[in-house]
Amino acid sequence: MARVVVDVMPKPEILDPQGKAVHGALDRLGFGGVADVRQGKRFELEVEGEITEERLAEIRTLAETLLSNPVIEDFAVRIEQPVSEAGLDA
Amino acid sequence: MRVGVVTFPGSLDDIDAQRAVRLAGAEPVALWHGDHDLKSVDAVVLPGGFSYGDYLRCGAIARFAPVMSEVVDAANGGMPVLGICNGFQILCESHLLPGALIRNDHRKFVCRDQRLRIDNAATAWTSGYEAGDEIVIPLKNGEGGFVADDFTLDLLEGEGRVVARYLDDNPNGSMRDIAGITNERGNVVGLMPHPEHAVEELCGPGTDGLPFFTSVLSALVNG
Secondary structure: OEEEEEEEEEOOOOOOHHHHHHHHHHHHHOOOOOOOOOOOEEEEEEEOOOOOHHHHHHHHHHHHHHHOOOOOEEEEEEEEEEHHHHHHHO | OEEEEEEOOOEOOHHHHHHHHHHHOOEEEEEEOOOOOOOOOOEEEEOOEOHHHHOOOOOOOHHHOHHHHHHHHHHHOOOOEEEEOHHHHHHHHOOOOOOEEEOOOOOOOEEEEEEEEEOOOOOOOOOOOOOOOEEEEEEEEOOOEEEOOHHHHHHHHHOOOEEEEEOOOOOOOOHHHEEEEEOOOOOEEEEOOOHHHOOOOOOOOOOOOHHHHHHHHHHHHHO
């Protein structure tokens, strides 16, 4: 098993009301020096078997069709270390 | 005339939409999200609510409901389809309409009677109006901000595909005050406010919403 992480972020030109709300709260809490906040989503896919180029291409299609909406969001796909190794390290 | 109303898990306004269809003089037909069958309806309404809990994004999971592949095929074949609120979001996610709907710019849920101007009275769902008509129907949404890139917005304006625009205050930050749009052919319409809640004098702000449902009947009769 391997873990594939898909990060989805609102496009820079799209208004992000959630990020704005968080940014407003930072000011109220006294955390200065943060110029802007954008809020996105992180998906962790536990994928069975080897991660081949073909498999990765499928996941990119999945990220583009379901996990993100290309009209308003960008996405990035990356492979994290195999889940079994991560378990051994811990 | 048989007008189907799809119920997704989390739909809220399906029964109101069926009632509006009945008051307009057609036979409402309940359609189920898990079915691959449109039951020989002549038109389809995707109602408001929170399909599949609106997890992931509004309308994103509903787009992949079994019944939606039938709806998309029928819409591409010319069948009239009206998406109201969550239904509008589903139509955008299904690529039957361009653009997307994002969280309201002021971050609050809005629920109020909304004044609109009908800009396009030539669609299957708005022929009962005159272009320029001003109407009042309820609006209730948390993610009703219509967004698209400038090219798409210019295209929609240039082709007269903005069906309805907000008057007075823009309730959700929609670009160019857009409340509803149509596809190129005019059979698919997405609308953020709720005409099905303004079809009887007793309930709601009046009957300004009823022509959406009577329009489609004349569209079907006149082919």
